[in-house]
Amino acid sequence: MTIMTRRAFVGTTGLATLALSMPAVKRARAADFRYKYANNLPVTHPLNIRAKEAAAAISKDTNGRFEMQIFPNNQLGSDTDVLGQLRSGAVEFFTLSGLILSTLVPVASINGIGFAFPDYATVWKAMDGELGAYIRGQIDKAGLVVMEKIWDNGFRQITSSTKPIATPADLKGFKIRVPVSPLWTSMFEAFGASPTSINFAEVYTSLQTKVVEGQENPLAIIQTAKLYEVQKYCSMTNHMWDGFWFLANKDMWDAVPKDIQDVVAKHINAAAIEARKDTAALN
Structure with missing residues (x-):
């Protein structure tokens, strides 16, 4: 193959x-x-x-x-x-x-x-x-x-409709969608962000309607799910690997x-x- x-x-x-x-x-x-x-x-x-x-x-x-x-x-x-x-x-x-x-x-x-x-x-x-x-x-x-x-999902990157995430300080108060998992929530709370747990099926709509400012996913998902249509910035943070x-x-x-x-x-x-x-x- x-x-x-x-x-x-x-x-x-x-x-x-x-x-x-x-x-x-x-x-x-x-x-x-x-x-x-x-x-x-x-x-x-x-x-x-x-x-x-x-x-x-x-x-x-x-x-x-x-x-x-x-x-x-x-x-x-x-x-x-x-x-x-x-x-x-x-x-x-x-x-x-x-x-x-x-x-x-x-x-x-x-x-x-x-x-x-x-x-x-x-x-x-x-x-x-x-x-x-x-x-x-x-x-x-x-x-x-x-x-x-295990199947590869990839290293996760942060996207945003409002601003690029260049430093940890940029996450302060940032409304970000995270999957339904305590580990994701606790990590972003530690950075001062405001994470919201949302199932993936609802991510595109949540970004489109501004329920959240951004989300984090591997590039392959950002591409195939067309999240770039409702996001302006992509910051290469590599903050987590997922499979x-x-x-x-x-x-x-x-x-x-x-x-x-x-x-x-x-x-x-x-x-x-x-x-x-x-x-x-x-x-």
Whole structure:
């Protein structure tokens, strides 16, 4: 697989959707397992591009027995809503930031400590190493299944409609949207900002209507979610690295035969590695 540019992502989205939707019609009756995969990212984001490739490979290698249906862009609800659906079995797969998952698994937020990672080499040494293994063990104890490789979300940057954020002092009184996580809130409160927890599905509207002045996200999300349309400044703060754990409902996962589990996990983990390259290129 090759690294995709912004132009390639946008240009191939329509073709990828058509290419994957047609075989799905043929496989629908034959599939023994039709599992829903939800995420909160635009269809043009690397995560969804690579997830579509993984879904096609899984279907092929299981001879159509396993079909992964992708629901991007909060189609099935907000992050907190879908986490509940995942736990109940209404949704089988979900990718979620560790900082939001920390409402269920507290240690999952550890990668979100401000300025903990100076670069990607340090990130992957930790998250593909002992730290990542420990977090996955805690997720397992919470009754969820988690894939081995965490998906890259990227280093987070601050955008604003009112002023550039050049120094910590610029955050004083700054009304900023943060995800629903105590760690995000406490970090920006420490800088004297005024953080508001808002689910990602409502971020664009909240910025557009001036409920908040700014937000913080990796460049890939700022680009694919078109947040630049409602923001004027982007400050390269690199204040936090964030990633998505690929989660599964345990009962639904255990219902899948081991040989098919192995195929699904193999392609999901491989897609995560490819998406890391894509996201790094966009960032």
